[in-house]
Structures are given as structure tokens and as C-alpha cells.
Amino acid sequence: MTQVSLARFLIEEQRAGHITPDLRLLIEVVARACKSISHAVSKGALGGVLGDAGTGNIQGEAQKKLDVLSNEILLEANEWGGHLAACASEEMDHCQPIPNVYPKGHYLLLFDPLDGSSNIDVNISVGTIFSVLRCPDGISEVRDEHFLQPGRTQVAAGYTVYGPSTMLVLTVGNGTHAFTLDREHGSFILTQRAMRIPEDTKEFAVNMSNRRHWHAPMQRYIDELLAGKTGPRGKDFNMRWVASMVADVHRILTRGGIFIYPRDKKDPDKPGKLRLMYEANPMSFIVEQAGGAATNGYERILDLQPTQLHERVAVFLGSKNEVEIATRYHREAQ
Numbered sequence: 001m002t003q004v005s006l007a008r009f010l011i012e013e014q015r016a017g018h019i020t021p022d023l024r025l026l027i028e029v030v031a032r033a034c035k036s037i038s039h040a041v042s043k044g045a046l047g048g049v050l051g052d053a054g055t056g057n058i059q060g061e062a063q064k065k066l067d068v069l070s071n072e073i074l075l076e077a078n079e080w081g082g083h084l085a086a087c088a089s090e091e092m093d094h095c096q097p098i099p100n101v102y103p104k105g106h107y108l109l110l111f112d113p114l115d116g117s118s119n120i121d122v123n124i125s126v127g128t129i130f131s132v133l134r135c136p137d138g139i140s141e142v143r144d145e146h147f148l149q150p151g152r153t154q155v156a157a158g159y160t161v162y163g164p165s166t167m168l169v170l171t172v173g174n175g176t177h178a179f180t181l182d183r184e185h186g187s188f189i190l191t192q193r194a195m196r197i198p199e200d201t202k203e204f205a206v207n208m209s210n211r212r213h214w215h216a217p218m219q220r221y222i223d224e225l226l227a228g229k230t231g232p233r234g235k236d237f238n239m240r241w242v243a244s245m246v247a248d249v250h251r252i253l254t255r256g257g258i259f260i261y262p263r264d265k266k267d268p269d270k271p272g273k274l275r276l277m278y279e280a281n282p283m284s285f286i287v288e289q290a291g292g293a294a295t296n297g298y299e300r301i302l303d304l305q306p307t308q309l310h311e312r313v314a315v316f317l318g319s320k321n322e323v324e325i326a327t328r329y330h331r332e333a334q
């Protein structure tokens, strides 16, 4: 069987009219940057890349050396691409317009350069998440506000998981597809076309240590899962929590499940931990394209109107029927 590389897959998507030539090039540049990050991650202690950078990001989180390095790799790779107007990153205060490019690019790129970075020092899977929006027409200089578009307007989204193998999972709005990095030849090869998330599941992913801080509908939902066969759900559930969103979502895309990071009372001012623009929107697009669902407990994530670049949001995503039940409990309690 002939192998389909990412390059060939993207050319076919372009021929089918699903993406423009510029978007194809943009995705190829991001994939190339992810290969470099994969290389840096896999060197581990030998590459001198583990540990803290000694700096913090705009969200008050301590940055790891690999957070900073991955951000630089993505910025550098995209800097001279004529297809991009500006980048925004979880690790940067404001968006960064792409310099000296004429005519200005048509797209905006957002990324979480290294997701799950608290796992890097213990050699557990981490990843990169990205999202592509159209740059609004008729603007001379891109500013943060131009990125504030609902997730449903994304033209592409993807993530790379740096695990036992490096995989890129991508959607351009025509299904969700998985590619595995062939390290010897240096190319991503299509290994699963049209991923489908089972509608029902017996597996959930949540940080249980926050249980005492949860609101009532979230407590109710998880208590019922924990009650198993003898409870109202009538079946046993298993729990998995990698604490790298990419790895948890990848498992759900592969065999189903529900991933939850709810709003809680620990930090009542924050509407959740995860970032709408860099984590929730791209992952929701990917999950919906695989037949799953994603809400903030009340509304579809892709319909939320962002108000800030670094906005946080509650996340319930994965197997459709399970997300519906959790969302119903929240709506009923409203």
C-alpha cells in the first residue's frame, strides 16, 4: 500500500477545494516546526532543555525551558511565511504581526507551543496545539482584537503529541485525520483517516484532587460515574488523567471518553483553567470533526465569542452522549 505523506494529503485537500494553497503552506510550516520541537523534546536531559526557564508568562505561570524554546521554534518557522499575518501564543503577552511581508498574509495562527509542560521533566507525553483563523480584510496592522473570533470560524486546527511516537492530528473542517512521524525519513505519514469518537464511553478524565472546589452539577455528574453499576448510570466507569491535555484528548479520539476541566470555587474569578483560544477552540474543532462534542457546561465552545486573547474557559469534551449528560446537569442547575 502506498503511504500518504502529510504533503500529499494537503495537496489532495487543496485540489478538492478544502484549503487554499496559502493554508496548505502554513500547515506545512507548522508541521515542520513541530518536528523540530519533537526533536528537542526527545533529547531530554541530553539536550539541556529540561527544567524551569526562570521566567513567567502573562498568565502568571512559571515557564519551562521547553515552553520558551517551542515558542521560539514556532515563531521563527512562521516569521517569513507570506501566508501569515500574525501569530498569538499562550506564552506571549500580545500577538506578533509578521514583519516585512507584502502583500499581507491571509491567516492568523494561534498556538500553545508546549502543552502539559509540567510533565516534561518526568518524561511523560506533552504536545503542541494550534489553531488557524482568517485575518479580517482591510486592516493595516493586526492587533489582539482581530483574533477574537468564535471557534467555529477556524479554518484549521491540530495538535502534535510527543509520546512514544510523535503524531500530528489535523482538521481543516473535513474530518479529523492522524499522521505519525516517520523519524527515519522525517515525514508525517497518514495513519488514520476520518477518526471517529465513540458516542458512548466508560472512561472519564478529570483532576479529582479539585473535587471539593467543584460546583454542585459537576459534583453530581462525577458522583454518579463513581457510583458505577449500583448508581443511576448502571455501569462502571474508569478514570485516566495524564495532565497533558493533548495526551488525554488523543486517548479520547482513539477510544472514546470525556475530558473535563470545570470552573471551580478555588479561583472564582477564573472561568476555568484552560485557554479558549489556544486549547479549547482547536481541541473542540478537532473533536467535533470526529463526531464528538465540546461545551463549557452550558454552551457549545465553538459558539463562544472570545473577549480576550488569553481568556480561560471550562471544558467538557469527547464522547457525544456523555458530554450531553454533563451539559444537561449544568443547564438544569442554572
Ligand SMILES: O=P(O)(O)OC[C@H]1O[C@](O)(COP(=O)(O)O)[C@@H](O)[C@@H]1O
Residues within 6 Å of the ligand: 061, 090, 112, 114, 115, 116, 117, 118, 207, 243, 244, 245, 246
Ligand atoms: O495540573 P492539572 O490541574 O492536572 O492540569 C493539567 C492541565 O493543565 C495543562 O497542563 C495546561 O496546559 P499548559 O501546560 O500548556 O499550561 C493541560 O495540558 C492539562 O490538561
Ligand SMILES: [Mg+2]
Residues within 6 Å of the ligand: 112, 114, 115, 116, 245, 279
Ligand atoms: Mg496547554
Ligand SMILES: [Mg+2]
Residues within 6 Å of the ligand: 067, 090, 112, 113, 114, 115, 116, 117
Ligand atoms: Mg503550554
